[in-house]
Every structure is written in C-alpha cells, then in structure tokens.
Amino acid sequence: MSAPAGTYTRTAIALHWIAAILIVCNLALGISMINFALSPLKIRLYGWHKWIGITVFLTAAVRILWRFAHPAPSPVAMPAWQRSAARATHAALYVLMFAIPLSGWVYSSATGVSVIYLGLFPLPDLVGKDKVLAGVLWAAHATLNFILFVLVIVHVGAALRHQYVERDDTLRRMLPFARRNPAQVIR
C-alpha cells in the first residue's frame, strides 16, 4: 500500500503502535516483576517478558524492511536542531529495539535459561552459563532500558509539543484513525 505524500502508510502506523504498546507494557512488566518473590507467577511473567521482547525485536526488523521500501514522509517544517534531534532519537529508538531484546536474550543464556519463544520455538543460547557475565549483562539490559525510558519520554513529549503547541500535525500523521489533513492527502 502506498501512502499519499506527507503521511505514513497504514502498515507503518500499525507497526509503530504495536511496538509502542509492547514496549510500554514490557518496560512496566520488567520493572515490576523483578521485585516479586519467587513464585510460579514470577516465572510465568519472566517467560512472557522474554516473549514480548523477542516480538519487539521481530517487529523492529519488519519495520526497518518496510521503511526501506516505503520511506517515511519528510518531516514538517521545523528548526534544523529539532530535525537533527528527531533523527537522532528515532535512530536510537531503532537501535534499542534491537539491542534491548538481544541483551535480555544473552542475559537469559548467561543465567542458564534457554528461551523458548511462545513456548514453541527454542532460541539458541548465545553464551554459556556464567554468573559473573550474567551480572554484567543484567546491568547492561537495565541501563539500555533506562536510556529507552528517557528517549520514549522525549519522543512522546516532542510529538505532543508538535501537535498541540506548534500545531503542525506531526502526531496526527502517525495516528491510526485520525482524519488526515485533506491538503496533505491531495498533495
């Protein structure tokens, strides 16, 4: 499906919001589950956390491929520094969508837990069981997530500012059900 100039394709919009929901849920799940006492529920939550993370990774891979075939619309008019900041933030978000699930997967391998995606597809262990390495990888996973958390706030804040302060329809072109600005659709 090709989109009119100035808008994202329906597929790109769907992928963006699927990733957004999964990332926010998995951040919340990850932060809360580590404080639970060990129980069957905790083990199930860890399992789901890993499955969601791998799904984010796969979604990001599909998005990258889709984006090459269907380039994102050119940004609305804004100061050069804002454009650079937006590019850098988007690039970092893509990198993190790969790096965070990977760091979690390697961490899981280092703790001796092999991931079976959705309980169906066994993923290979990326490293052998190693408690010292596991500690380092946990710290890496947590740090990357902290960076993600900050960038998500920047990303959402910038989108809201563009939509409601600059009123330049930046947010609207990524909304799934919003009526597009007719001028943009015709163009």
Added chain:
Amino acid sequence: MKILHPFVPSLAVMLLAASAGAGAQGVLIDRSEIRFVAKQTGGSVEGRFRKWKANVDFRPQDPAKSKAVFEIELASIDLASEETEVEARRPAWFDTAKFPVATFESTTVRGTGGDRYQIDGRLSMKGVTRDVSIPVALRKDAGGNSVAEGEFKVKRLDFRIGEGMWADTSTVADEVAIRVRMVLPPVQ
C-alpha cells in the same frame, strides 16, 4: 578395593585410581558432571550439582559385575541465580536441611550392544526411592580415559520436589532430564 573419594577432586584421586585393584576406578570429578534440564514457562533451565561422590566399578567385559554408586549433595545445586538456588534448598523443593543427599545405587548393569550399556538402579531423593534406568554410551577420549554419558528422565513430583504452589506443572514441568557424564581414567 573400592574407592569412595572426597568431594574435592585432586591428583590423589587419580593416584588412588592408578593404585587401585582391577575394576575399581576413581572418577575424574572435575571432568565429570551431573546436570539437569527442567522446562518452565518461556524456556528451559539448566543446572548442575557442584558436589557429589561416585564409586564406579565399571567392567566393559563383564558388565554384570559392574557397580555404580552416587551420592549427590543437593545443597550444592547450581542454578540460574542466588534466588533460585536458595528456593531450591527450601522444604517445598529439595528440603536439603532434612534430606541433604540424593543417592543412586545400581542394581543391574548390562550391555545393550556395541559401546552401549544400561544401568538399572534405585534413585533416592527426599525420602522417596524409585527405580530408574539409565542408558549409557561409552567412548574413549584422547587421553585414553573412558567417558560414559547417559541421560534419563525423572518426574519431580514422584519425589515431592516442588510442592504446594510449585506442584502446578504448567509453570515448571514435571519431567526433568538428568544428564550424567563420568570420566574414568584407564586402570591397571
């Protein structure tokens, strides 16, 4: 003469084995291992026991006269994390305060063709004893040692391992695979 050697492997183990009479073999503990794999939601967990003793008298020419006895110190469990190791020692799991040791004692050893053998025996854990059957493959490594590898499955609930809320097998599966690798130096 039989050897029941100490937990800490050392050169003395090999010397003892070398000086032992025909048939008695000291297991090279630091090259041998007792591992297990348990399935849980989202993945499979691998662990091992750090401390165990073995008394193996393996006679490939006369398997019926072979014998294997193992004693596993359950508190020496090596798992994913400190948290899971502490949990595994608790009463709901191994209850290592009350049942510190698991034992296996062979009853029958027989050849099943080529370098394959079957070791039948009794496995005792947490006050429960069950018959188990371990298929073992034997090979020689570059150093002339005999390497015996076997895998068998046990149902953890048969031994009351993982009681109460943990008895739910949809989170941690009932079946656990146990993998044993024993390295025996050449004798005589």
